Amino acid sequence: MNKAYFMSFVFAAALPAMAAEEQYDPLFKGVKDGALVNTDGGSWVVPEDATVAATNDNKAVAFETAEGTPITLGVTAAPADTNTIVKVDLEVTLADVGTLMTSSELAGKLTAFAVCTNSFNAWNGSGWVALDEVPAGIDDSQTTNLTVEISYQGTNETKCIRAARFTVGDTTLVTRVGGSDWVELANSALAKDNLSGFGMNGEGIIAQADAEVMRGIAAYDGIKYGTISNAVEVARESGDAPAVEVLRETDEDVTAYAAEGVDIAAAEGVPVKIHSNNDVAGKSTAEGGPTKPNASGMYTATLPEGVAGHVANITDLQIELPFSGKEVKPGSVAVAQDGTVTFEVRTASSIVREVSPDGVKALSANVEKLQEFLAKTAVAKSDVKTAYEKANPTAEELAAELAKNGDNDIPMYQSYALGIDQNTSVKPVTIANDADPVAITLSIPALETSELSGDYTTVKYVLTKPDSNTEEFEKGANIEVPLSTGSYQVKIVME
Numbered sequence: 001m002n003k004a005y006f007m008s009f010v011f012a013a014a015l016p017a018m019a020a021e022e023q024y025d026p027l028f029k030g031v032k033d034g035a036l037v038n039t040d041g042g043s044w045v046v047p048e049d050a051t052v053a054a055t056n057d058n059k060a061v062a063f064e065t066a067e068g069t070p071i072t073l074g075v076t077a078a079p080a081d082t083n084t085i086v087k088v089d090l091e092v093t094l095a096d097v098g099t100l101m102t103s104s105e106l107a108g109k110l111t112a113f114a115v116c117t118n119s120f121n122a123w124n125g126s127g128w129v130a131l132d133e134v135p136a137g138i139d140d141s142q143t144t145n146l147t148v149e150i151s152y153q154g155t156n157e158t159k160c161i162r163a164a165r166f167t168v169g170d171t172t173l174v175t176r177v178g179g180s181d182w183v184e185l186a187n188s189a190l191a192k193d194n195l196s197g198f199g200m201n202g203e204g205i206i207a208q209a210d211a212e213v214m215r216g217i218a219a220y221d222g223i224k225y226g227t228i229s230n231a232v233e234v235a236r237e238s239g240d241a242p243a244v245e246v247l248r249e250t251d252e253d254v255t256a257y258a259a260e261g262v263d264i265a266a267a268e269g270v271p272v273k274i275h276s277n278n279d280v281a282g283k284s285t286a287e288g289g290p291t292k293p294n295a296s297g298m299y300t301a302t303l304p305e306g307v308a309g310h311v312a313n314i315t316d317l318q319i320e321l322p323f324s325g326k327e328v329k330p331g332s333v334a335v336a337q338d339g340t341v342t343f344e345v346r347t348a349s350s351i352v353r354e355v356s357p358d359g360v361k362a363l364s365a366n367v368e369k370l371q372e373f374l375a376k377t378a379v380a381k382s383d384v385k386t387a388y389e390k391a392n393p394t395a396e397e398l399a400a401e402l403a404k405n406g407d408n409d410i411p412m413y414q415s416y417a418l419g420i421d422q423n424t425s426v427k428p429v430t431i432a433n434d435a436d437p438v439a440i441t442l443s444i445p446a447l448e449t450s451e452l453s454g455d456y457t458t459v460k461y462v463l464t465k466p467d468s469n470t471e472e473f474e475k476g477a478n479i480e481v482p483l484s485t486g487s488y489q490v491k492i493v494m495e
Helices: 228-238 253-258 308-313 367-376 384-389 395-402 412-418
Strands: 004-009 023-029 044-045 051-054 061-064 072-073 085-092 109-116 119-123 128-133 144-151 165-167 197-214 219-221 223-225 243-247 264-266 297-303 326-328 340-347 441-445 461-466 470-474 481-482 491-495
Touching: 072 085, 085 119, 109 144, 109 165, 119 165, 219 228, 223 228, 228 243, 228 253, 253 297, 340 367, 367 384, 412 491, 461 481, 470 481
Parallel strands: 243 264
Antiparallel strands: 004 109, 004 197, 023 197, 044 072, 051 061, 061 197, 072 197, 085 144, 085 197, 109 119, 119 128, 144 165, 219 223, 219 243, 297 340, 326 340, 441 481, 461 470, 461 491
């Protein structure tokens, strides 16, 4: 009779230590292409009296063991996190074993799973717990997906009932008594902080044995959870207790939780996302009232109640604005001990990177550098600073203003591309101590060491002679103008 048990256990030596969805990191991959894998996070031990062979299609492994001598996989990979939930995804045959293993045979095993007498059964560390009945089609004729989840949540100092959950196909099994989908594990002493291995006993086929470890995103009262919302749900039920601590960076916004009176803290160095909800004050208007963050400038906000008490741990507060034309300047957010937040609003980088003053090339090689140029540029001949700072800027408006001449009488976008200020002269001048008897040697000092923006790959000087012939010089080089009569013109060409 075909029969197979799948067991989770801990060796004598333990391993070292939107709606939001739980995130998992891989732990091991135990089966691949008809073979037991020993190099991808786990190492198998096959007893001498056991047999292992690839199936006919080489996609799975057929195994058979003697009674009480399982084939085991020891976890060799260090988990990305501990004291969370381990999920093992198996693809196996599930046949009735006839007789369940005894407590002495399962001594030291945290949990086990078997089919017996038309019932799914789970070992809880001290006895077998009957789960759902076995539906038609679950037998040894074909492999079935079996997912085993084991909770290691809590620490040695925190009282926590360990538990296991089993899913066959798309159905999460529940206990016959109580109807719970989690089976409480009696021998919690075996569950240290993470899975150390699992075993297979009997006869069957296994095509997949992959394990993942849930990332602990938040903690409440010493227990890690996969999302802030999960931790908050427990905190709400518990009443007055320690704050929910954010352990890892996450896209979850804690504003609503804080507004509901749940204290939110953050581990050192972990960013916390708090939505501004447009509840901010900024530069005074002509009428004397505060403005909303729809134009460039410095603004202030107040952290929601429940977060302000933990500002010392907030290192990267994220402010979200209610419109797309502006953004919070990176690195500008500062949090005071009283919960006051200051930040700078500027034109969105998505707009800036589309600016194309020559109608051909967008100035997108270094958007942060262009942001800095626009923020400090103010000239009489252009309204570029006004266009950049206003509430609803467009790339077309910025391009039109940058195409206008700066104080050095060349288009401002060219000054930017050349790596100079808009008031820096680019007129050629005679070099000092020019001793060339046949030519006048000119240079453009501002461009000798300037750093190009990177938007144009080639920058050169073109000397046009009286006969319309031209001569080219590299940027920063000296320009040799012959000592002969006529009109010579020097142009800076960017391509």
